[in-house]
Amino acid sequence: MRRLLPRSLKSRLFLASLIVLPLIMVVAVVILQRAHYDSLVASERSQAQLQVYLLLGLAEFDGHGLNLPDMLPEPGLSQPGSGVYAFISNDRRELLWQSDSAALLPAELITSTLQSFPQPGQVIFRYLETEPFYLLQYPVIWVGSNEERLFKISVLRSDERLREQMRAFSTRLWGSLLGVLVLALSMQYLILRWGLRPLGRLAADLRRIEKGEADSLSGHYPREVQPVTDNLNQLLLTERQQRERYRNTLADLAHSLKTPLAVIHGASGEKLSAEAYRSLVEEQSQRMNQIVQYQLSRAVKTRGGLAARPVDVRPLVQRIADVLTKVYAEKGLRIDNDVAQDAQFQGDERDLMELMGNLMENACKYGHQWVRISSCPARNGLLLFVEDDGPGVLPTQAKVILERGQRIDTSTSGQGIGLAVVVDILSSYGGALEVDSSPELQGARFRMMLPTLT
Incomplete structure (x- = not known):
């Protein structure tokens, strides 16, 4: 199934529109045709009822039945085969009068219309299943001088006019909706080209980066695409x-x-x-x-990457502290691990080992008797503090010791790259390292910001 789908997003969306829009159009046609048909049927009933009222206005009771003039105002009732026919019958289902237009109607049809007789006040309007006619039957109680007589006026109307109107309406409707469909698909195609243009620009920017013509994705992208470009820039x-x-x-x-x-x-x-x-x-x-x-x-150390897992900080700090206690056993150092139990680093455990190892060994090397490691949660990550009671670092020396190959105290062994390594690793995670004086231990304090990867 996946092989049958086009690989282009534009083609997929346009194909979906090509399938969905015609279905919507077909449903709309069915609904509109039904609504128009119902309105035409209601119009047929209204016309038939007006013709009944016309006949009632012209009828005169002669004591036996209802008489109508030879010339009627409705031309359709006087013209044979006009499609409009009228009958008057009594309660014994005897035909008393029929319009001139009914002269050519089959006798069986006339007889079948006389068989049903609605109750007074009940008007029947129905479609004859066997014949293409609509039938309206209207009962009338005629009050004479001495008695009441019950009559029924029936009007037959051919459905040919209704069917012609439905065919004309369907033709116009299908033509109009087909034009709307073509216009909608054209607009949809143009909208897709305009809407997906940022993806084309993104591909062009990536090609420029591949050719070495740019270093990052520049320009403004829609809000839906901007997170992707930001992550790609971060990856680059x-x-x-x-x-x-x-x-x-x-x-x-x-x-x-x-x-x-x-x-x-x-x-x-x-x-x-x-x-x-x-x-x-x-x-x-x-x-x-x-x-x-x-x-x-x-x-070979893994950089702050795409699949970072949280690492518990406190156990790792304790392992390093145990090793350094043995290395600097002659100094009798006190190493306090005050890192919070829930403190976590989102990154490679080896990077955290390198970071804490360099900072803690530096503190043990220059500290006299006391080293303390603590933590503090921050809004965007975790703050770690490494403090000692050594000679400390002057404000003018704080930036110098973080540079590669720079050392302040040359009396001790070292190459001056440990803190530079810490800065390099932190930069890959977007973190930072600051140096100041410890308020309590009076020595140096290294403050390391470990951000939360998103």
Whole structure:
């Protein structure tokens, strides 16, 4: 079934209109034809009743029956085969008078009209199933000087005029509705082209991005399409950030490998024993292996992406705290995990491990005795705080330490890329990192905003 459907949205919508609109037209024709037919039948009854009143106005009672003049004002009653016929009968179902127009009517038809006799006050109007006529029967009580006589006036009207009017009406109706249908389908096609034009513009913008002529989807789109373009722009931005991250990782890897390679190259010109040279090469090889593993672990990390799952923050922070407590056992650090039980991060758990690992290790390295990690819900995400009781960070140094390769304290080991890694990962999620002073611990406080992905 799906293979039979056109792949174009425009074709699908136009095909649906091509099916639905004719069905609506057919239903409308049936309803209008029925309404017009009912109005014509009502008109036939009204005409027949007016003819009855005309005959009553002309009739005179002679003591035995009703007499009518030879010349009637209604021409149809005087012309044979005119389609309008009248009869007067008594309560014994005897024919007393018939119009000149009924001269050619079959006797059986006249006899059948005389058989039924409605009660006084009851007017019968019906269609004769065996003959193409409408019959109106009107009972009359004629009050004479000494008695009351009951008569029945019957009027037969041919349905030929009604059928001709119905045929003419149907022809005009079908022609008009066919023209309306063609006009409606034409307008529908133009509306579809106009309504789906933003999708064509979106496809053209995507081709421009593919050719490298644009970086994002620009311009204004309808509200129904705008969320799609916003998400596509976010996806393109994430992809560009990921490529930038790969370039930074390769640059970091190349820069980090220069020193070990230079040491090995320089040692080749020195007069070292074979054992010393082997030990030096082995040491620098291990260092290069650690650098490669570290950069690869960064390069393969999943960015804030399309299928992020919530990660509980507090258990992860506790695992890192347990490890750092053993690493810095000689300092006797107190690490407080005050993260809320329901705090969650919507992203890759490895990214959160990298974020918290760098910040918490930084706090343990520079803190004296106390490190605290806490959380606070925000309107658009989660705030995480990492504080220590170390020397702190001056306001003028806050931005410097977040730059790649920048370090304030050179007395401790490090490469100055840990905080830059945190900034890189946060940027992929649309988050932010700020540094200020801890009001309670008097050291540095890193405030990390983790937004909720939508």
